[in-house]
Amino acid sequence: MVNGRSRLLGEVGGHVTLLEWLRSAGYTGSKEGCAEGECGACAVLVARPDGESRSRWTAINACLVPAAGLDQQEIVTAEGLGRPTALHPVQAEMATRGGSQCGYCTPGFVCSMASEFYRADRRPTGRIEPAPSAEPNGGARRAVRDPGVESADDPAAPGSAPDHEHGPNGFDLHALSGNLCRCTGYRPIRDAAYALGAPADDDPLQVRLQRPAPEPAPTRISSGQGDFARPVTLSEALTLLADHPTARLVAGSTDWGVELNIRHARTELTIAIDRLAELRELNVSDDFIDIGAALSLSEVERGLAGRIPLLAELFPQFASRLIRNGATLGGNLGTGSPIGDSSPALLALDASLVLARADGERTVRLADYFTGYRESIKEPDELIRSIRIPRPLAPVTAFHKIAKRRFDDISSVAVAFALWLEPGEPGRQMVTDLKIGLGGVAAIPLRAFGTEAALIGKPWDAAAVAVAAEVLGGEGTPMGDHRASAPYRAATLRTSLLKFFAHHQSPNRTEVTA
Numbered sequence: 001m002v003n004g005r006s007r008l009l010g011e012v013g014g015h016v017t018l019l020e021w022l023r024s025a026g027y028t029g030s031k032e033g034c035a036e037g038e039c040g041a042c043a044v045l046v047a048r049p050d051g052e053s054r055s056r057w058t059a060i061n062a063c064l065v066p067a068a069g070l071d072q073q074e075i076v077t078a079e080g081l082g083r084p085t086a087l088h089p090v091q092a093e094m095a096t097r098g099g100s101q102c103g104y105c106t107p108g109f110v111c112s113m114a115s116e117f118y119r120a121d122r123r124p125t126g127r128i129e130p131a132p133s134a135e136p137n138g139g140a141r142r143a144v145r146d147p148g149v150e151s152a153d154d155p156a157a158p159g160s161a162p163d164h165e166h167g168p169n170g171f172d173l174h175a176l177s178g179n180l181c182r183c184t185g186y187r188p189i190r191d192a193a194y195a196l197g198a199p200a201d202d203d204p205l206q207v208r209l210q211r212p213a214p215e216p217a218p219t220r221i222s223s224g225q226g227d228f229a230r231p232v233t234l235s236e237a238l239t240l241l242a243d244h245p246t247a248r249l250v251a252g253s254t255d256w257g258v259e260l261n262i263r264h265a266r267t268e269l270t271i272a273i274d275r276l277a278e279l280r281e282l283n284v285s286d287d288f289i290d291i292g293a294a295l296s297l298s299e300v301e302r303g304l305a306g307r308i309p310l311l312a313e314l315f316p317q318f319a320s321r322l323i324r325n326g327a328t329l330g331g332n333l334g335t336g337s338p339i340g341d342s343s344p345a346l347l348a349l350d351a352s353l354v355l356a357r358a359d360g361e362r363t364v365r366l367a368d369y370f371t372g373y374r375e376s377i378k379e380p381d382e383l384i385r386s387i388r389i390p391r392p393l394a395p396v397t398a399f400h401k402i403a404k405r406r407f408d409d410i411s412s413v414a415v416a417f418a419l420w421l422e423p424g425e426p427g428r429q430m431v432t433d434l435k436i437g438l439g440g441v442a443a444i445p446l447r448a449f450g451t452e453a454a455l456i457g458k459p460w461d462a463a464a465v466a467v468a469a470e471v472l473g474g475e476g477t478p479m480g481d482h483r484a485s486a487p488y489r490a491a492t493l494r495t496s497l498l499k500f501f502a503h504h505q506s507p508n509r510t511e512v513t514a
Helices: 018-024 089-096 106-117 187-194 204-208 234-243 256-262 297-304 309-317 329-334 342-348 449-455 462-473 486-505
Strands: 043-049 055-061 127-130 141-144 219-221 227-230 248-250 269-272 282-284 288-292 352-357 360-365 370-372 383-390 396-402 413-423 429-439
Touching (some): 043 106, 055 106, 089 106, 106 187, 234 269, 282 297, 288 297, 309 342, 309 396, 329 342, 342 396, 429 449, 449 462, 462 486
Parallel strands (some): 248 269
Antiparallel strands (some): 043 055, 288 383, 352 360, 396 413
């Protein structure tokens, strides 16, 4: 279903991306810019579950996902948001405020902005009034703070810090992360986002959210563009994988999509596991938190709601919102990349992986999972069912991502800390346990066991930390490349521990226990 109209998908195969299919079907608003999920020009909306009875319009990169994976699903492109004679509110604001110049990126921005526009829990922190330059139809509006409303999202509220990433209308500017524009300098785009009011009650796309999202459809396509299968159950998927151990498992396809587009990789069979119910559970008990491997990062973030502070710190720094709407922890770990941002955090949390195959399951510690560059102990006929994090959680944690950009960038070095302290001598605290996860400093993500041993049982003071920082600088075997030199990476490891200690000693620090 595209823009409310049923379309024949055809024998597209596993190698045809949604973007390719859309453009071939005449929906040319979606553009190809980077073909690897970094520019957002291809963004579209898909209807995804929001509880059992509602839907959520979710923005994704059409250039990465296989078109076959959208069999019997609902898609909205920029063409489906409004008409030339009746612009959608997002389109009207972008036009009124000069948010589009060459227009190449605009359809993607509009779709990402619309996803946030329809977010059910978006709440204004001030009132919305027509701007002086508003058109007669009231399409242009501006946000004005209500003096009687105080909010952490309101930079003018007494006692609150300035927040340049949320509008008075509750719009989260991070919803546009992963969308690039070379023309406008972004300010007019931000102004358009911050001027949006609430969707009208009779807005068709708003009304659509009151119904459940489409169920995943069992799909099997044989094509010269690669076979594609969407099994209905985990058991069926594991049987299929046992019969085809070289098949490519796809959830968000944020890694495999790049391989298809940039490296022209191909596979005989693509198995979609993103909607398998058994891989989409989030269970919290007294002993552990189990995170389904096929839940998108955005779904995990919403589901955890800050229960794991270390992951809450990681999520905003993991790629972009567009990527997080598709990417999964299972996929990030399954690729075995030494620079996957989730690995250091999960190593510090002492996570384990539940691996499933046709004849049973086994649980392995993440610290023992990686065996070489993009290699692991996972067998070809196994998949990651869930990520298991033991409780109680460390009371003091931090995630340091060192990259050239603050957001939406690949790490040069990533370091995660999980620290337990107990009172020792008067005025001193002792380190009773410490786990440190590292990424970007070896062929595999790794635990800094040497540094942990250097601090456990020692006082948590500047002298002990300085000694341990030198040990941390020697962990791993960092290489030099275009992102960072080997000496820089080693120096970053040393200073990361010093920074962690300094922040913990700060009187303004916030410590969370769970």
